[in-house]
Ligand SMILES: NC(=O)C1=CN([C@@H]2O[C@H](COP(=O)(O)OP(=O)(O)OC[C@H]3O[C@@H](n4cnc5c(N)ncnc54)[C@H](OP(=O)(O)O)[C@@H]3O)[C@@H](O)[C@H]2O)C=CC1
């Protein structure tokens with residue numbers, strides 16, 4: 324029998340307990356063994372929960388129980404979660420997590436520790452919620468040199484943008500809905516300022532390109548600067564505004580990674596990705612373009628990915644599957660400043676600065692407001708052409 328402990332009984336942890344119980348026989352068939360939940364560690368008690376008898380408050384009970392071979396970490400953050408993950412791996416237990424902050428900051432160290440201990444550290448749920456992306460990138464696309472990854476990687480912000488466009492909700496009301504649905508991080512600043520998408524593109528880039536890309540190396544802009552006026556101008560030219568995380572391999576082998584809102588052409592499938600859905604487009608030198616799509620956040624979709632990892636860890640107890648990347652460094656990444664793209668600019672004076680640009684229009688625009696789409700250029704060239712004027716909005720365009 325495979326015995327499991329869950330750390331953190333919140334949105335994802337409670338979903339994992341539910342999926343393990345509901346799909347027990349299915350999981351047994353796929354694992355060829357019984358998989359049973361033995362403990363749930365949380366700071367609180369849950370007297371009303373059907374799992375109340377499994378709650379413990381002291382991690383050492385789990386750490387010192389030789390019957391527990393798989394620990395599911397769904398606490399989040401990089402403090403208690405880091406300590407418990409290290410201790411679980413050192414105690415010879417495989418660890419499965421949905422915690423992208425921990426993987427993005429400490430993935431290299433934790434993967435190395437797992438390998439040394441002969442156990443697994445698995446994190447399918449850390450990117451794209453329920454979408455299979457980590458395993459496909461690591462296994463199914465292993466024959467490829469990955470050239471580019473571009474994705475809608477945050478369910479909360481995609482949900483907010485969709486609700487603002489479709490239902491005309493204010494930013495704050497749309498955010499509250501996302502929180503009520505269990506999509507947002509404990510501190511939703513991580514979602515709306517792009518830090519969550521940044522952590523996810525770091526994980527994907529580390530896996531795809533083989534060296535750790537740290538969040539501090541990735542310029543990041545969230546959606547707080549996106550207004551209904553920008554959304555209207557985007558629609559006027561057949562585009563949608565989406566928060567994208569991108570990682571592009573450069574000719575010198577460095578990775579150009581960044582997170583920012585983009586105007587996405589309606590011809591690009593990413594533009595049709597709405598609500599809490601995420602999509603990740605990967606380009607490999609053999610396969611060409613491939614895309615992964617599904618629910619990017621929420622209790623059961625995320626639990627689906629976590630439990631798949633539990634099954635994987637249980638099935639490969641004696642022949643651990645290795646996922647590794649090397650330590651990072653200053654030579655891993657390069658700035659997106661030289662990356663060329665068309666730009667959307669809104670503000671006074673932009674028409675004069677870009678006389679050949681496509682001029683955009685929207686109803687009820689203030690008289691002095693101007694908006695344009697420029698020809699492709701780098702950020703450095705853009706700043707030179709702006710010659711000191713500061714647009715109110717400035718987003719890249721993805722064709
Ligand atoms: N929600 C989602 O859709 C998704 C979340 N994730 C990730 O999964 C992880 C968990 O997210 P989520 O379930 O939403 O978060 P929640 O805040 O809902 O759950 C975390 C749980 O852990 C408890 N906890 C906090 N500190 C400790 C501790 N020291 N020891 C034991 N328990 C503790 C919390 O208690 P208390 O509430 O009292 O603090 C809470 O019950 C995060 O890393 C998140 O980024 C990944 C994909 C999707």
Ligand SMILES: N[C@@H](CC=O)C(=O)O
Pocket residue numbers: 449451452476477478479480506507508514519619620621
């Ligand atoms: N807050 C995150 C949760 C999943 O990773 C999101 O909204 O995508």
